[in-house]
Amino acid sequence: MTAFYDLAVPAQNFTAFWALLLCLYCIAETIMLFRQKRYHLMPAVGLCFFVAYFIMHICRDGTMQRLYGIGNDFAMQVLHLPYIIILAACLVLTILCALLYWNITSWRKTHISAASIKESMDGLPAGICFYLEDGRCILSNHRMNDICFSLLGSALQNGAQFYDSISTKPIHQLSDGTAFSFHHRELTYRGAPLHELIANDITDLYKKSEELKANNERLRKMAENMKAYSETITDTVRQKEILQAKINIHDEMNRMILTTRKSLIETPTSERQEILRIWQQVLLLCKQSDTRKTNSAVADLNTLAAAIGIRLVWSGLPTVLPHAVQPLFLAAAREAMTNAIKHAQATILDISIQDNCDSFQARFTNDGKTPDQPVTASGGLLNLCQRLESAGGQMKIETKPVFCLDVIIPKEPKPKMFCLSDRRGKCPPR
Amino acid sequence: MxxxxxxxxxxxxxxxxxxxxxxxxxxxxxxxxxxxxxxxxxxxxxxxxxxxxxxxxxxxxxxxxxxxxxxxxxxxxxxxxxxxxxxxxxxxxxxxxxxxxxxxxxxxxxxxxxxxxxxxxAGEHVFPDMPPIVQIGNTNNHEFSERELDVLRELITGDSNAEIGQRLGIAPSTVKYHVQNMLQKTGMHTRTELAAVARSLGIVIK
The missing domain is CATH 3.40.50.2300 (Response regulator)
Structure with missing residues (x-):
């Protein structure tokens, strides 16, 4: 049978080239397997192909003999084998190589490599970092590196240091406006502690949360305004109605004046006197209204006193009793008036008012009989005392030589907020 | 006499x-x-x-x-x-x-x-059937339900939905629903505007 050595040179070269190609493939695959820390038959097959190429190409023309003086007897013996054996050996190695390729491909389809894990983590929108107890990072993705660079101005080298620097607050906002919340937990990996640090992108949530805070603040201010408005609205509405009434009266008066002028020109002198009288009455009424308006509490008390048959004698009454003072003054005067009629059968109630710097002092005495025993504050007097004290005022009762109710009403009473406790019996007369 | x-x-x-x-x-x-x-x-x-x-x-x-x-x-x-x-x-x-x-x-x-x-x-009781009609925004006070008026009355205090709901014995979401309904009816934009206008017109007074 024809020896391999006796074959045509192109056929020998083709076979050698075939062995070379497969040898290179085996070397490349071996390097990849080595990186994956996998031990395989592939290096052995590659070595076989290399030996085959070496014999068929390098040793064939005696180059090794000439250059290095080493004998190529073994190579010559192999080359002089029947070519069919050489080809069969190459074919067996090729089939083996194909089987290994199929095996490696199948394994790759069912397994992922460390590079794949890193690559997939780099694609995550969240930053992730695993580091050991001493801070050495064993895995971190691009996003976590970017976050670290943005926050600390340096690349992520030590996970523990990075965590210490960002753990002061739960959410960090980067210069580009993105916001991250950091979550840390301790794991165990192959028996050793491992730290996991995850930075979640919460930019949208953070923005919404900031908007919510701003809206809540705006609502709080609106609620405050609304409360203030609801406290003043009653007076505002009343003033509005009064203003509207004034406008109507003004228009009506204007019309009346014009009509009067026309009548004065057209009517005889005797009738003019009647018109003048009516006008004087109207003006007097308006004047009375103005007086009543400034001290409505006083006017009401006078009306009540006249109706129930007691005379009020005022002294020191200011031209205008402040609006804030009137409710408490009215309450005190009512109480004094009721007691004067009910207990003392009085016909005159003296009301003396003194304007102090920041308060009014009102003193009520009557011409009725003096109480036989000291007066104990109860019922209406107790309620009055509580109202006065809660507004920052005072009440004092004297029974000798005459019964006297003395109240001090602050010009700016404290707002009525809430009742601290039942104060019944805690406001004794002094 | x-x-x-x-x-x-x-x-x-x-x-x-x-x-x-x-x-x-x-x-x-x-x-x-x-x-x-x-x-x-x-x-x-x-x-x-x-x-x-x-x-x-x-x-x-x-x-x-x-x-x-x-x-x-x-x-x-x-x-x-x-x-x-x-x-x-x-x-x-x-x-x-x-x-x-x-x-x-x-x-x-x-x-x-x-x-x-x-x-x-003479012993008669004279009561009007209903309060006078007052225009508020795109509607009038008669178009509000009794519950909506209750909510509106509380709204003028400036309190939150939760506080209003607690006082009326309803859920805050129900308060919100009624407020939205009233805003839709009147065409007003904010609850403050609604409350202020309703109070100044005297539709609700607390």
């Missing part, structure tokens, strides 16, 4: 108008005309009163309905006519509950006050 009449009204013009009406009719004797509802019971205690014309919002924040309730408890025979210009629906309801004899809207009611006084003294 002359009927003894007491007027409780803090506004000058309506009070003078009532005084003129009462004085013009010889059947009535005006015993007093005051600004503060709290004093009304003192009149009733010390003298005979047959009829009171009582405003609701009177001087120094005293409430005519509260005063009427006290008077009716102690003196059920005294006739009381509530007079008001505010379209607040709850007042009409409360006036019926506390046993007030009649209710008269100052500006919108067609019956003259003297006729109402006469019918009331």
């Amino acid at each position: 002359q009927y003894k009449v007491l007027i409780v009204e803090d506004q000058e013009m309506p009070r003078q108008l009532f005084e003129i009406f009462v004085k013009s009719d010889p059947r009535y004797d005006l015993v007093g005309s005051i600004c503060n509802a709290e004093l009304a019971i003192d009149f009733c205690t010390h003298m005979r009163i047959d009829l009171i014309l009582m405003d609701v919002m009177t001087e120094h924040g005293s409430n005519g309905l509260d005063a009427s309730e006290n008077i009716k408890k102690k003196y059920p025979n005294i006739k009381i006519i509530i007079v008001t210009s505010m379209p607040e629906a709850s007042w009409l309801k409360r006036a019926r509950e506390i046993g007030v004899d009649s209710f008269w809207y100052k500006e919108s009611q067609k019956d003259p006050i003297l006729a109402v006084m006469e019918r009331t003294l």
Whole structure:
């Protein structure tokens, strides 16, 4: 049978080239397997192909003999084998190589490599970092590196240091406006502690949360305004109605004046006197209204006193009793008036008012009989005392030589907020 | 027999108008005309009163309905006519509950006050069917449900939905739903605007 050595040179070269190609493939695959820390038959097959190429190409023309003086007897013996054996050996190695390729491909389809894990983590929108107890990072993705660079101005080298620097607050906002919340937990990996640090992108949530805070603040201010408005609205509405009434009266008066002028020109002198009288009455009424308006509490008390048959004698009454003072003054005067009629059968109630710097002092005495025993504050007097004290005022009762109710009403009473406790019996007369 | 009449009204013009009406009719004797509802019971205690014309919002924040309730408890025979210009629906309801004899809207009611006084003294109860119509935004106060008016009344305090819901015994989301409904009906943009306008028109008063 024809020896391999006796074959045509192109056929020998083709076979050698075939062995070379497969040898290179085996070397490349071996390097990849080595990186994956996998031990395989592939290096052995590659070595076989290399030996085959070496014999068929390098040793064939005696180059090794000439250059290095080493004998190529073994190579010559192999080359002089029947070519069919050489080809069969190459074919067996090729089939083996194909089987290994199929095996490696199948394994790759069912397994992922460390590079794949890193690559997939780099694609995550969240930053992730695993580091050991001493801070050495064993895995971190691009996003976590970017976050670290943005926050600390340096690349992520030590996970523990990075965590210490960002753990002061739960959410960090980067210069580009993105916001991250950091979550840390301790794991165990192959028996050793491992730290996991995850930075979640919460930019949208953070923005919404900031908007919510701003809206809540705006609502709080609106609620405050609304409360203030609801406290003043009653007076505002009343003033509005009064203003509207004034406008109507003004228009009506204007019309009346014009009509009067026309009548004065057209009517005889005797009738003019009647018109003048009516006008004087109207003006007097308006004047009375103005007086009543400034001290409505006083006017009401006078009306009540006249109706129930007691005379009020005022002294020191200011031209205008402040609006804030009137409710408490009215309450005190009512109480004094009721007691004067009910207990003392009085016909005159003296009301003396003194304007102090920041308060009014009102003193009520009557011409009725003096109480036989000291007066104990109860019922209406107790309620009055509580109202006065809660507004920052005072009440004092004297029974000798005459019964006297003395109240001090602050010009700016404290707002009525809430009742601290039942104060019944805690406001004794002094 | 002359009927003894007491007027409780803090506004000058309506009070003078009532005084003129009462004085013009010889059947009535005006015993007093005051600004503060709290004093009304003192009149009733010390003298005979047959009829009171009582405003609701009177001087120094005293409430005519509260005063009427006290008077009716102690003196059920005294006739009381509530007079008001505010379209607040709850007042009409409360006036019926506390046993007030009649209710008269100052500006919108067609019956003259003297006729109402006469019918009331004759034992009749004169109440309008509903408060006067007041336009608010794209709608009017009659288009609001009773629950919506309750929510609106609480809204003017400036409190949150949770606080309002707690007071009314409903969920905050229900309060929000009613507010949204009212905003939709009126065409207003904010709850503050709605509350402020409703209060200034007198649709709800707390």
